[in-house]
Each structure stands twice: as C-alpha cells, then as structure tokens.
Amino acid sequence: MGTFVMRWAWLIVGLGAAAPSLAANYVPLPGGSFASVIAADNKTAPAQIAPFRLRTEPVTNAEFLAFVTAHPEWRRDRVASVFADGQYLSHWASPDTLGADALPRQPVTRVSWFAAQAFCQSEQARLPTWYEWEFAAAADAHRPDARGDPAWRDRILSWYTRPSNTALPLVGGDPDVHGVRDLNGLIWEWVDDFNALLVSGDNRDQDGADKLRFCGAGAANLREKENYATLMRVAMLSALKAADTTNNMGFRCARPK
Amino acid sequence: MKRLWIACLSLLLLAPAFAAAPLPSDSIYQLGVKLTDQQGHSWPLSERRGRVQLVTMFYTSCTMVCPMTVDTMKLTRKAIDEPARDKLDLLAVSFDPARDSVEALRRYADKRQLDAPHWTLARGDSQDVRALSALLGLQYRQLPDGDYNHSTELILLDPDGRIIARTSIIGRLDPTFVEAVRKALATG
Numbered sequence: 001m002g003t004f005v006m007r008w009a010w011l012i013v014g015l016g017a018a019a020p021s022l023a024a025n026y027v028p029l030p031g032g033s034f035a036s037v038i039a040a041d042n043k044t045a046p047a048q049i050a051p052f053r054l055r056t057e058p059v060t061n062a063e064f065l066a067f068v069t070a071h072p073e074w075r076r077d078r079v080a081s082v083f084a085d086g087q088y089l090s091h092w093a094s095p096d097t098l099g100a101d102a103l104p105r106q107p108v109t110r111v112s113w114f115a116a117q118a119f120c121q122s123e124q125a126r127l128p129t130w131y132e133w134e135f136a137a138a139a140d141a142h143r144p145d146a147r148g149d150p151a152w153r154d155r156i157l158s159w160y161t162r163p164s165n166t167a168l169p170l171v172g173g174d175p176d177v178h179g180v181r182d183l184n185g186l187i188w189e190w191v192d193d194f195n196a197l198l199v200s201g202d203n204r205d206q207d208g209a210d211k212l213r214f215c216g217a218g219a220a221n222l223r224e225k226e227n228y229a230t231l232m233r234v235a236m237l238s239a240l241k242a243a244d245t246t247n248n249m250g251f252r253c254a255r256p257k
Numbered sequence: 258m259k260r261l262w263i264a265c266l267s268l269l270l271l272a273p274a275f276a277a278a279p280l281p282s283d284s285i286y287q288l289g290v291k292l293t294d295q296q297g298h299s300w301p302l303s304e305r306r307g308r309v310q311l312v313t314m315f316y317t318s319c320t321m322v323c324p325m326t327v328d329t330m331k332l333t334r335k336a337i338d339e340p341a342r343d344k345l346d347l348l349a350v351s352f353d354p355a356r357d358s359v360e361a362l363r364r365y366a367d368k369r370q371l372d373a374p375h376w377t378l379a380r381g382d383s384q385d386v387r388a389l390s391a392l393l394g395l396q397y398r399q400l401p402d403g404d405y406n407h408s409t410e411l412i413l414l415d416p417d418g419r420i421i422a423r424t425s426i427i428g429r430l431d432p433t434f435v436e437a438v439r440k441a442l443a444t445g
Contacts, residue, residue, distance in 0.1 A: 041400055048401075193387065195387075195390060195391055195396045197398070241394060242392060
C-alpha cells in the first residue's frame with residue numbers, strides 16, 4: 001500500500017515538473033511613462049503603463065490546435081460567424097489538423113480578435129493593450145527603447161517589404177532585452193483595444209458633419225511620424241473588425257504583473 | 258373539432274421549439290456577457306432576444322454627443338406610430354464601468370426621463386464592454402482626464418440579435434434608419 005501511494009505521488013510530482021515546459025512563458029516588463037505614437041490625450045501626454053507580464057512568444061499553430069481541441073466551439077467548422085470570418089484557420093488542413101501549410105511552430109494566423117481573446121482567457125491572460133505592445137516592441141537586444149536608432153527603424157521597416165505570400169518563419173527569433181521574441185519581423189498582432197486607436201483607414205470622420213461621431217477631443221492625432229513601421233501597425237489594427245482574419249495577423253497574450 | 262385539436266397540438270409542439278431554437282450564427286447574442294441595468298438587475302445579453310432593439314453605447318458624464326444620441330433615440334422611437342412603438346426596446350450600454358454605477362445610471366435615467374420598461378441603461382465589466390463594442394463595431398478610448406473618445410452610432414437588432422441597420426446621423430432623424438426600424442417591428 002505504502003509503495004502504491006509513493007508511486008502515485010511520484011507520478012504527480014513528475015507531472016508537476018513537466019507542466020512548466022508545456023506552459024507558455026511570460027516575463028515581467030516594467031512599463032512606466034512611454035512616448036507612444038498615440039498621445040494619451042491626443043496632444044502630447046505620454047502613456048502611463050502599469051507593470052505587466054508578456055508572453056515571450058506569439059501563439060503557435062500547435063498551441064492553437066490544442067486550444068480548439070479543448071474548446072471545440074472555436075473550431076473553424078463550429079465557430080459562430082459573428083466571432084470569425086470565413087477565412088478563420090482556413091490554411092489548416094482540416095478543422096482539427098494542421099497540415100503542410102501550417103507548421104506546429106509557425107505563429108498561428110487567420111485568427112479573429114474574439115478567437116485570440118478566448119485563447120488568452122484559456123491561459124488566464126488577455127491580449128496586451130496597444131500601449132503595452134508598443135512599449136514591448138520598442139526594445140532591441142540591449143535597450144528597452146531603441147526607437148531613436150535609425151538602424152533599428154530600418155531593420156523593422158525592411159520586414160514590411162517581405163512579400164506576404166511567402167511562408168511565415170517559425171517562432172523563436174532572438175530574445176530582446178526583456179526576453180521577448182518576435183515582436184517585430186514575424187507577424188501583425190492583435191491588441192485588446194484595437195478598436196480604441198480611432199484612426200480610420202480614411203480620415204473623413206475627423207472633418208465636416210461626421211465630426212459628431214467622436215465625443216470629446218475628436219480622433220487621435222498620431223505623433224512620431226518618423227516611426228513609420230509602428231504607424232503602419234496602428235493603421236492596420238484600426239482598419240480591422242473584430243471578426244476579421246488575415247494571413248499575417250496573429251497574437252500573443254499578456255497578464256497583469 | 259379534430260382540426261382545432263390538431264391546431265392546438267401543433268401550437269404546443271411549436272412553442273417550445275421556437276423558444277429553444279438555436280441562435281443564428283450571426284447573432285450578437287452569441288456573446289456570453291452579463292450586463293446590469295439601472296435598476297440593479299443583472300442578465301445575460303441574450304436575454305434581450307425576442308424583441309427588436311435599438312442599441313447604442315454612451316457614458317453618463319459625456320457632455321457633448323451622448324445627450325444628442327439619447328435625444329435621437331427618443332426621436333426615432335417617437336417617429337414610430339403606436340402600437341408598433343411599444344414593441345421597440347431601447348438599450349444604451351456604458352463605456353465607463355468605473356464611474357457609471359447602477360446608481361449613476363438610475364440618476365441619468367431619471368434626469369433624462371428614460372422610462373422603463375422600454376429604456377434600459379446598462380453597465381458591464383470592462384472586458385465585456387470591450388467585447389460588446391467590438392461586436393457592435395464601435396470604437397472608444399479613455400483619455401487621461403477620464404473622458405472618452407468614442408464613435409457614435411445607433412444600431413438596430415432584429416429579435417434574434419442580428420444587426421440589420423445602423424446610422425451615424427445624430428441630432429436629427431435618419432429617414433432610412435427609421436424606415437428600417439418600422440420594417441423590423443412590422444415583421445419582428
């Protein structure tokens with residue numbers, strides 16, 4: 001009997017030890033006062049970002065497959081159309097098979113904002129806010145904020161010239177100073193408040209009769225115009241609806257400190 | 258007599274079937290959020306199912322567009338003749354759960370004479386409010402002074418929670434939108 005108990009205890013300990021290697025890795029980021037491309041007050045005020053934890057890697061196809069297996073309401077053949085468009089996970093071989101066009105370690109793409117939120121909730125997390133994402137993405141291997149360096153800007157801009165019909169690289173680029181990977185140069189990423197950026201594809205809302213659509217100070221003004229790569233992210237996110245999916249849009253999750 | 262009996266039987270069979278009919282895939286009632294109204298009652302969003310809804314999002318301390326939004330909802334309701342008017346529900350959900358308590362919503366309803374049962378002002382958790390705004394295609398962002406930037410639209414839902422019309426014309430009636438409301442009430 002004693003042996004029996006011991007053996008099971010060992011198994012449980014063994015499982016416990018294995019769990020961290022399967023679980024996603026989150027690292028702490030300090031936040032603080034941050035000069036975002038979107039001023040907090042639409043004029044000059046920096047964003048105030050509370051300390052938070054960020055997933056070191058974007059969510060992969062393999063991880064998302066495990067999620068839809070555990071939560072079949074998010075399978076592409078069962079998801080409500082109000083939560084994901086017709087292209088949701090359409091590059092997978094079947095609703096529960098990845099196949100040749102979706103390698104396990106590639107970042108998952110063709111996921112809607114709702115699906116991304118649901119995934120993050122399943123690991124007790126949420127999507128990062130835009131400010132959290134932009135703060136994290138400002139880092140390079142040595143500096144938490146490399147944005148003033150023209151070489152950094154050029155490197156990030158060069159990614160945008162990569163044709164979008166070539167296969168996505170695998171997750172696992174070099175870690176930045178915080179230990180976070182692949183924020184720049186791999187995919188576009190959803191943020192929690194993607195519909196808070198108030199910069200529409202065409203800016204007609206800011207003028208004339210339609211001005212009334214915005215309460216208060218009107219649509220946000222963008223700053224740091226030389227930070228063109230980040231502004232493209234803002235434009236992309238602002239143009240999307242929450243059920244939209246694209247072949248380059250993936251996500252990662254965040255947690256409070 | 259036999260025919261009547263069959264009619265009754267089919268009603269008995271049909272009624273529960275209708276109540277339990279699955280939600281359409283494109284219904285916003287697929288979203289499992291909970292809201293709390295100005296009277297402190299909490300209910301799942303899907304409880305609105307069964308009646309035509311005129312929906313907007315707002316916050317009570319908004320001084321610029323929101324009062325006009327509420328006025329436009331009143332105007333739209335008034336433009337519908339009795340008795341169809343009484344089949345229309347009006348729902349305004351706050352962007353601002355931190356300041357818009359049940360008490361704040363109740364005060365606002367009193368001040369603006371937004372009478373139950375046809376008017377519902379509601380609040381929800383901030384995550385749920387964000388998801389609802391995403392579903393409705395509305396944008397909002399809190400500013401450092403506590404105010405919000407937000408888009409303003411009136412959205413029309415059919416009894417099953419499908420978005421069937423929307424307007425961003427605020428401050429006066431949008432005749433096309435009113436016609437859509439009229440039509441929804443005639444068929445809904």
